[in-house]
Amino acid sequence: MPHSQIFVGLILAASIAGCASSQSDPRALSGLSGAEAFQQLCVSCHGPQGKGDGPVAPTLKVPVPDLTGLTRRNGGAFPTEVVRSTIDGRSNPPAHGPREMPVWGWRLVDGFNVDEAGERSRVDSVIARLVSHVQSIQEP
Numbered sequence: 001m002p003h004s005q006i007f008v009g010l011i012l013a014a015s016i017a018g019c020a021s022s023q024s025d026p027r028a029l030s031g032l033s034g035a036e037a038f039q040q041l042c043v044s045c046h047g048p049q050g051k052g053d054g055p056v057a058p059t060l061k062v063p064v065p066d067l068t069g070l071t072r073r074n075g076g077a078f079p080t081e082v083v084r085s086t087i088d089g090r091s092n093p094p095a096h097g098p099r100e101m102p103v104w105g106w107r108l109v110d111g112f113n114v115d116e117a118g119e120r121s122r123v124d125s126v127i128a129r130l131v132s133h134v135q136s137i138q139e140p
């Protein structure tokens with residue numbers, strides 16, 4: 001894909017994200033810890049402890065998974081790459097209809113940042129912190 005197309009995509013995604021949420025400045029998340037970003041972006045569906053019992057969960061068509069059981073369900077190993085790509089969302093287009101979870105890899109992008117590579121690494125680092133937080137809440 002040519003760079004200009006990616007860039008237009010970024011701007012589009014950023015303006016859609018801007019309309020859909022009150023979080024108007026995606027850069028504001030850069031300074032947050034994984035736990036803080038989780039509280040802002042994820043608890044509405046996944047619940048404060050990640051148990052899948054957030055206030056929005058009952059309104060969704062699919063059940064919201066309990067994020068504290070990922071390691072247990074994966075035979076004792078935390079599935080880092082699955083978690084990362086699920087949160088990011090850009091690399092796994094839905095096979096069975098639209099996904100209910102927002103594609104954070106697009107939502108978190110600041111479309112006004114012309115430094116594409118810098119923006120990419122900034123978003124990756126927010127996502128990496130979220131993955132670490134999800135790993136830290138695993139239960140036996």
Ligand code: HEC
Pocket residue numbers: 038041042043044045046056060062063064065067070082083086087099100101102104130134
């Ligand atoms: C609008 C509700 C909603 C929000 C907000 C949300 N999720 Fe999800 N999440 C879901 C649903 C529903 C699924 C089940 C798969 C699907 O339909 O997309 C899911 C799946 C997941 C999975 C995969 C779990 C598994 O069993 O494989 C992870 C990891 C995850 N979410 C993490 C997060 C993180 C981290 C955030 C915040 C950055 C977040 N989610 C925000 C609804 C949400």
